Amino acid sequence: MTPRERLLRAGFWTVPPLAAVWFHWLALKTWFLGDDFAWLIHSTEFYNFHEFLVAVFKPMAQGTIRPWSDRIFFIVFYRIFGLDPLPFHIWAMLTQCANILLLLAIVRRLTGSRLAAWMAALIWTVNTSQPIALAWTSAYNEPLCALFILGAFHFLLRYLETGQRRYWIWQWVIYLLGFGALELNVIYPALASAYTLLCARKYFVRTLPLFAPAVLYTIVHSVVAPTTGGAYVMHFGAPMLKTFYAYWSRTLAAGFLASMIRLPGWQVTGAIALMTLGLMGGVLCRAWKGDRLPLFGLLWFLFLIAPVLPLTGHVVEYYPFLGSLGLAIAAGWLLALARRQPLGWRLAAAIVALVYIGYSVDTSRRSAQWEYRRSQRVRRLIQGVQRAHELHPGKIILIDNVDEELFWTGFIDHPFKLLDVDYLYLTPGSDRLIIPHPELGDVNEFIIPQGVAWKALMKEKAVVYRVEPERLRNITNIYANAAPPQWENAKPSRLDLSNPAEDYLLGPEWHEIEVNHRWMPRRATLEMAAPRRAGASLHLVGGAGKSATQVVVTIGGIRLPERKVTSDKEFDLTWPLPDAVVGKAAAELTIETDGTFTVPLDGRPLGLVFGVIEIIER
């Protein structure tokens, strides 16, 4: 091998991964946000091996079981590195580098062309699905699933090439492990079968057993981890076509860019049509000539995007991450072939490639910056709260001026639990700045009631911080002085019994707070806001003690129908409220049960335990 060849060989393997790291550098600097906090908190919630197994394998988050990508990844990195996202991102980037190396190896093996492999790596690297998949730690399942799919496919090709059984076994092992990364791994048998059907037909039948684990996984998964609803409800039929176009136009970047900046409609449609025409023309042309590899690349995209098409209400930027690998394989090969064509064809191919790369680079950059900017807002909030907690230990922290974006990325998953900040709320009226998304959570759970805020401020048990562009600003005195006097007598319609600031609403019977709940003896009283309109209901979520079998509630002197509960089990009870309590200054509640038990060395009579009691008005 000449030095030039050696250099070319080294460059072939090193330049694409390094270029990817350079292009996605901002991903390494992106902070945690959104679902990341749910996984980080989840990483802290086991104390023995059995609980560890539950934490790793129990279905969570819309019915997912992803032990490697969501569970063990967060558990290991959080337990070692704490709340520092850089090691998480470095690991995700290393996974992506491995993906690119596998892609290079696969395309070179499929085509025999280094140029095709390079083009495929370039096309995939700039694809608009990449920035979020690499920058958002919770989306690590995508690069990891790609690693398993590419790894298994690589060994399939090695088997087809050599006939050695060990490659066939490795393919199986990697394929089976891939189920722990992402559900989309079930598509792998379709990829393997499609490839053998199109390009190595005599092995087609051999790939069919790969479907057995996929079918079994799908059945087991649908039984033990059904989809929980919300945005993940599936809609089959015509709306899927619209979703397909959304993903297609996003994968080709122009449609994605149009969702970020204003672009003329003709420009977007023209660019998508041009790229689609170029790709489809190439695929058909090559298929006509007996080369079915581009067709396989196209099928790869279709197979991997198909499972998310029924999620018509949940179009996500990074979902084409795995599918775009297929388009990269097809386009990389077509571009390499174009080099041998007459000038006109070469020019046409170059224009299509440049349009794709131009739109993709711009869109990916904007997407990465958007994610980075959002995450930095969350970082400033979390680290500012940590400082406020250090400066004012034991005080309730109220956060003012939290907008829509910051709430849904930095509040909803309770990140402050990671800081041991138990009492942090949004200031009253914060809901005006936040558009509700009931499928994601209830803003009102985070807002401190007016009366409670007043009491906490006047007794100097609370500090108020305002979110400002660069840092949090302590505005406690200004806020307290400006608090409307009518707050003083305002009663909350939602009572968090684990919040010490709400003690003044409870009768003397209640026991002390224990983490996020509070026990009552046989009978306890409390006060809250009376409903303002007819048709309200009382909602009690709690647990029955070992001797409690019934719950009796009296509100404003009116006894509500008695409810049976199961001893030592949780309950969730709702009563329609009588109109007679509507409009009263306050609702006085008495809660009673029929039996208490006592824990040795504790001595307290324990009847029922509660977290939240609320009056819901329609």
Next chain:
Amino acid sequence: MRTKILLVALAACLVLAGCRSRKKVQVQATEEEAPTLASTVHTADPRVAAQLLSGFYGIEDNAWRWSAGKFTVLLRPPRMSAQKGAILALKFALPEPIIGPLKSVSLSATVNGTALPAETFNKAGEYTYQRDVPPNLMAGEAVKVEFALDKALPPSSSDQRELGLVVSVVGFEPK
């Protein structure tokens, strides 16, 4: 060999993951308000020592200070106290070595020069001296509260200090 290395690495990761997580949270400076006087002073808190204007000795047992027969503190009026008034509260202990020889002590206070009713104690124990303070005395940024005992234990050979009460907390509570 490679498989063994991988297995060792995996085991190391799991062991590390099993360890107690290190709490590694960076902080970001916040923009704080100008420091203000406290409306309640824990006498053992060195950060508010400047508000103990006179009549207090050093911190003992990280929990309290001896007072002399007269002692003065500077307190910030609580929020809304200019409209509603506040409650002055002094938490203290009266130990046997003091009440024994003195038989009884009478504690009185003045807020910005206006006297509040005195209270007499004649048994050892822990007490809270509480008095309503009317709104008109709670104006301004700071309120000077002077306490006086009718009797105190004079300096002796065993302790050169004049000793009054064992004071732990003094402050205003909002109404």
